[in-house]
Amino acid sequence: MxxxxxxxxxxxxxxxxxxxxxxxxxxxxxxxxxxxxxANEIVSTSAPPAAARPRSCGRCRACIV
Numbered sequence: 438m439x440x441x442x443x444x445x446x447x448x449x450x451x452x453x454x455x456x457x458x459x460x461x462x463x464x465x466x467x468x469x470x471x472x473x474x475x476a477n478e479i480v481s482t483s484a485p486p487a488a489a490r491p492r493s494c495g496r497c498r499a500c501i502v
Contacts, residue, residue, distance in 0.1 A: 446473035 455467040467482075474480050 444475050446475050448474040 449472075451471045453467050453470045454465075457464040457466055472480065
């Protein structure tokens with residue numbers, strides 16, 4: 438919803454990347470992700486289903502900000 442009023446974000450992330458190194462190679466989890474989170478907004482990231490997850494990673498987890 439755009440009310441025309443500029444709001445200051447409570448959290449800002451710019452060009453975040455995350456790579457997990459596994460026995461079978463690098464796993465790119467985030468690729469230059471940028472976002473702003475404002476008051477009363479919920480943001481989450483989640484891992485793929487267990488069947489699609491690389492077995493050697495073991496570090497994927499869901500986050501709520």
